[in-house]
Every structure is written in structure tokens, then in C-alpha cells.
Amino acid sequence: MAAEALVAKHPCLKEAGSETGWNGWKNSIKFKMGNYRNKMRGRAGCQEVTVNAGKRSRSNPENEPSRSNIKRPKRAEVNFLPNFPQGKDLSSLEQLRQTIVEEVKKTEKNLPLIRKMMETTFPLSRQNIVMSCPPVSELMDLWPALKIESEVICISSHLK
Structure with a gap:
């Protein structure tokens, strides 16, 4: 929706050869938000963001892979992990x-x-x-x- 609105507001950004004219923008926004969430996961310390995060790499081979032990939500269930109330630990x-x-x-x-x-x-x-x-x-x-x-x-x- 953001990519569509961007191209609607600024028609000069419409991509030639694309079916909708904004597919490339949609992809760019999707990757940009993914990278932003990844960066915020480390900085913010928000537990809900880090609950399914795992980063195994050459430098950290003992860490869990990013897709292991992910609790998939079922129907209306949400993998909800709120932060502690302010002033509580x-x-x-x-x-x-x-x-x-x-x-x-x-x-x-x-x-x-x-x-x-x-x-x-x-x-x-x-x-x-x-x-x-x-x-x-x-x-x-x-x-x-x-x-x-x-x-x-x-x-x-x-x-x-």
C-alpha cells in the first residue's frame, strides 16, 4: 500500500515495464523494513521482537539458527511476549x-x-x-x- 501510494503521489517514480508500476518499490520497502526490524531487535531489547530471533554465523556457531524452535501462531493465537511493566524487573x-x-x-x-x-x-x-x-x-x-x-x-x- 505504501509503494502504491508513493507512485500515486509522485507519478514520475512509476517503473517502466512493471505491471503495476510499483512492484520494485514494494520490494525495496519490504527489504528496508526487514533490515530495520533486524537492527531494532538488537538495539531496543524488545522481547517480543527477539523471541524468534536466532543468529547462527561463522563467528557464533553455537547460536540457534534463525528458524529453529519458532512457535507458530495457530488461528487467533499470537506469539505474544509483552515487556515487563515500567519499574518492574x-x-x-x-x-x-x-x-x-x-x-x-x-x-x-x-x-x-x-x-x-x-x-x-x-x-x-x-x-x-x-x-x-x-x-x-x-x-x-x-x-x-x-x-x-x-x-x-x-x-x-x-x-x-
Whole structure:
């Protein structure tokens, strides 16, 4: 669409011999964006961009190839890996997860508090699922609040 709009706005850029007049521009934009994403993967530290990145080369032969262990999305599922909330890191979210485990063990559960903590620790749970692919039983032990029906509905709304 960008290439088409470019040629429509500036007809002098139309390519002679091309069916549409903008196929070459489309290719150039596609490669330019691919190179830009590759550069941003290293700079930004955005986990969602790096989740499927692997760069094996002559200088780094131990790295995974770029296409190994890629989790392909199915239907509406997205390989979603959000960044941690601002001001939070792995250790603080892990402490919050431990608090959730203790809160779920109580007979009088504070459901609004559990929901708030689960929303805060959502990036940690997604990182755990995407990176290490634990069995469901292990995942349920780590996140016992997922056994609460209201939390399952809340988490599924994050993935839509």
C-alpha cells in the first residue's frame, strides 16, 4: 500500500515495464523494513521482537539458527511476549508471583487483589510459557490462580 501510494503521489517514480508500476518499490520497502526490524531487535531489547530471533554465523556457531524452535501462531493465537511493566524487573515480578501463590492458598481469597497481581505479572507468565514451554501441570503449580475461573477469563482476554 505504501509503494502504491508513493507512485500515486509522485507519478514520475512509476517503473517502466512493471505491471503495476510499483512492484520494485514494494520490494525495496519490504527489504528496508526487514533490515530495520533486524537492527531494532538488537538495539531496543524488545522481547517480543527477539523471541524468534536466532543468529547462527561463522563467528557464533553455537547460536540457534534463525528458524529453529519458532512457535507458530495457530488461528487467533499470537506469539505474544509483552515487556515487563515500567519499574518492574524479573525479581520483583517473581516476588509478586510468590505473593499470588500465598494468597491463593488462603481460605478467604482476595479476588480483586489476585486479579490485579495476575495482570501485573502477565508478562512474566508469558515469558515463562514462550521461552521454556513448561508442561501444564508445572505451569499450574507456578500460577495457581489460573485454577480460578475468573482469572482464566481475564487472561484469555489479554490474548485476543
